Amino acid sequence: MGDEPTPPEDQPPHADDGLDYARAAARAASKAPGGTPAKRRGGPPSDADRRRTRRTGGGGSGAHPNERDPQLIEGLVERMVISHGWEVDLRVQQVFGRWAEIVGAEVADHCKPETLVDGKLVVRTDATAWATQLKLMAPTLVRRLNEDLGNGTVTIIDVLGPHLPSWKRGPRSVRDGRGPRDTYG
Template sequence: MSEDEETPEAEAAAPADPDRRDDGLDLAKALTRATAGSLPTARRRSRKPPPRTSGGRVSGSHPDDRDPQLLESTLGRLVGDHGWELDLRVHGVFGRWAELVGDEVAAHCTPESFADGKLVVRTDSTAWATQLRLLAPTVVRRLNEQLGHGTVALLEVLGPNLPSWKKGLRSVRDGRGPRDTYG
């Protein structure tokens, strides 16, 4: 090669204007032009599939598992992997209890637990416990519509927590407790 001929690298390295320094975008464009001339022409024009990386994953401009994921899809995958779907739906029903059973019923009873198809509900009076036992088939049907058929098999209704009259370690069987009088 003679001294009069310049290589693409030399053209990129030598600024067009002696007063101007290449930096930033100008430098990147010049380097791209210089390296583009050194690639084989067939490689630049061919439509080959993107190169594969280790593990068989495709490396390219299309999204894959290594890219940042949306929170919704990541949480959905986490819930599915651990089998938490039913638990989340049940606790969602606990949060929407008033919407499912109505405001008046929800004001007097609250769900306490759910296990093995049995939902335990506590009422604030014995009258509401009786009323909820009568409404049990309707409540179970509504819950199964929300959770999936057969999820709630039994609705156990408990009355209010009443105070215990038993005091101390010992007690008398069939005694009236503290209401007993000596006379």
């Protein structure tokens, strides 16, 4: 027991993991001419550290994921939609794009959605008979749209008839007249 060497007073005792040898070799290499200087710990960053950080565009690469790593398109698009506030616009376009699938092919042939603002869906029909039919189907359509697109997306459906010509001006108009009453049934 008395034959173990005692370490000098300025060095810590030897550890079996070999890190003390690695540290000693690094110190010796940094003191040798042409060697690279040892990294500083703590304190403000040096000018060389600032240049290195600027060149690499941040903290550099490492074992942990960061924003410079390859990303999936789905995640990037989702972040862009959220950051720009496009969730509502995408829901509106989803209603317009899937209209025939949601309401059925026959109904979709005779009516088209125009706007969806604050839960109010405005639908234009090509005949007044289809406008009446769609008004009767409105509660069912609201339920079906909310099932597909999320609860509260559509709260009310406003059904408009076809675009009709105005008889307010022109050769066949009469001042203070009642206008065409039964022309379009």
